[in-house]
Amino acid sequence: MRLSEFDRAVDAEFGARGRAMLDDLALARVGYRTAAEALKAGISTRDVWLALCEEADVPRDRRYGVGRLDPRDR
Template identity: 40%
Template sequence: MRLTEFWRRMRAHFGDPYAESWARDYVIAPLGGRTVEQALAQGVSAKEVWRAVCQVEDVSSRLR
């Protein structure tokens, strides 16, 4: 998954203004206690990060 697709899905799920805030502030256990931004900055793939988001959020099946 490309980073642009990752952010498209994040915005579709959370809404445009909230997606970046959530990615910056919400710590996700499946990412080793990191935020989305931290995981991406440390080289975790966008696909792996998206899977972690789907584990902790009720993401619609069309976005999974």
């Protein structure tokens, strides 16, 4: 998952509160770091995305492939 895909996924799933969640929500799956801290520490965007989804109870069907552009729209 590219950082641009991660950003689109956060915006699509969490809207206006997404940016605050990246800075404030501690994620157990990445060592109780925030998403911003985890990304800065070099943890993959995919792992951070999944940790964020898990912590925020995002349904599994909205976790995978989110943020990717449809090839027809490129």
